[in-house]
Amino acid sequence: MERPTITNAIISPKWAVAIIIIFHLVGLVGFLVSGLNASFKSLVPYHLLLMFLILILSYNADYKRLYLFIAGVFLCGYMVEVLGVKTLGIFGNYAYGNTMGLKVADVPLLMGINWVLLIFSVGQMVKDFKIRSSSLAALVGAALLVLFDFFMEPVAMKFDYWQWHDKIIPIQNYVAWFIVSVILLKFYYALHLKQQKYIGITLFCSQLVFFVVLYMTI
Numbered sequence: 001m002e003r004p005t006i007t008n009a010i011i012s013p014k015w016a017v018a019i020i021i022i023f024h025l026v027g028l029v030g031f032l033v034s035g036l037n038a039s040f041k042s043l044v045p046y047h048l049l050l051m052f053l054i055l056i057l058s059y060n061a062d063y064k065r066l067y068l069f070i071a072g073v074f075l076c077g078y079m080v081e082v083l084g085v086k087t088l089g090i091f092g093n094y095a096y097g098n099t100m101g102l103k104v105a106d107v108p109l110l111m112g113i114n115w116v117l118l119i120f121s122v123g124q125m126v127k128d129f130k131i132r133s134s135s136l137a138a139l140v141g142a143a144l145l146v147l148f149d150f151f152m153e154p155v156a157m158k159f160d161y162w163q164w165h166d167k168i169i170p171i172q173n174y175v176a177w178f179i180v181s182v183i184l185l186k187f188y189y190a191l192h193l194k195q196q197k198y199i200g201i202t203l204f205c206s207q208l209v210f211f212v213v214l215y216m217t218i
Contacts, residue, residue, distance in 0.1 A: 009060040013197045016058035020199075023047060024206040031159070031214055041159050045101035045110055051203065052113050055120060061194035069191050070116050073184050077115025080180055081107045091177070092170035097160030115184065117203065118145060122181075123188040124200020134189035142181035144204075149177050151211040154218050 011019075027047060030040030059066050082105045084090035100108035122141045131137040153169045156162055164170075 010057040011054065013058060013060075013199060016054050017198050017202045019054055020051065020202050020206050023050065024210050028210050028213055032217065037159070041099055044099050044159075044161075045108075048100075048110050048113055048117070051117055055117065055199070055203070058199055059194075059196060061196075065191050065193055069120070069188060069193060072187055073116045073119050074112035076184060076187075077119075077180070078107065078109070078112035081111045084176070091173045093165035094162050094173075096162045099160045118148070118207075119181070119184045119188055120193075121200045121204035121207070122148075123185055123193075124196060125204050126185075127189075127195060128201065134186065137189060138182045138185035141185045142178045145181045146174050146178050148204075148208055148211070149174060151208070151215040155211050155214040158214075158218055 009016075027040060027043070030036045030043075056063075056066070056070075080090060084092075085095060085106050088094075096103060096106060096108055096111075100110045100114075102109055119141075122144050123137075126137050126141040126144070129137070129140070131140060153164075153173070157164060157167065
């Protein structure tokens, strides 16, 4: 006898949205206050894990496709980062700091989780734009992620997420971000994951506001 498909979210969308917004606001204040940012920087890995947990627990559909999405994006995103660090030929000349926690092959394991969060959130958000072509939706989503990365990069260097050689962020990085994002978003749309009410746009916009505000203070 087949096991029933799990379709009910453990956390309601309202609670998920509230948690996402509150934790990003608290984190933003912590990073802005000079006496607190060292402590809040140490909490970055736990924040990413919490957002990942919220993504899973608030998902209201067949978990099989969600887990396939997570596994595919985590592995592909993480391996691209490993190749990028080892060869310096994908994103450019960069190395990871200690802010994002445990590293394997010189890349934090949480970078795979970070790609999952970004692709899921922007994929959900762009799908609400009612773009019929998955290829066009992937291009739009990738462009939004490049915009996101533009604001994130200087902040990431300041707080030792990673460091660029000579503190110069190469154009190559943004081109690679766009290409990798298009590929991963195409994978996302091919799985036809169910839309989760307000979760994607809240997660993406919360992260974007977080980095834009910090970018303006640098």
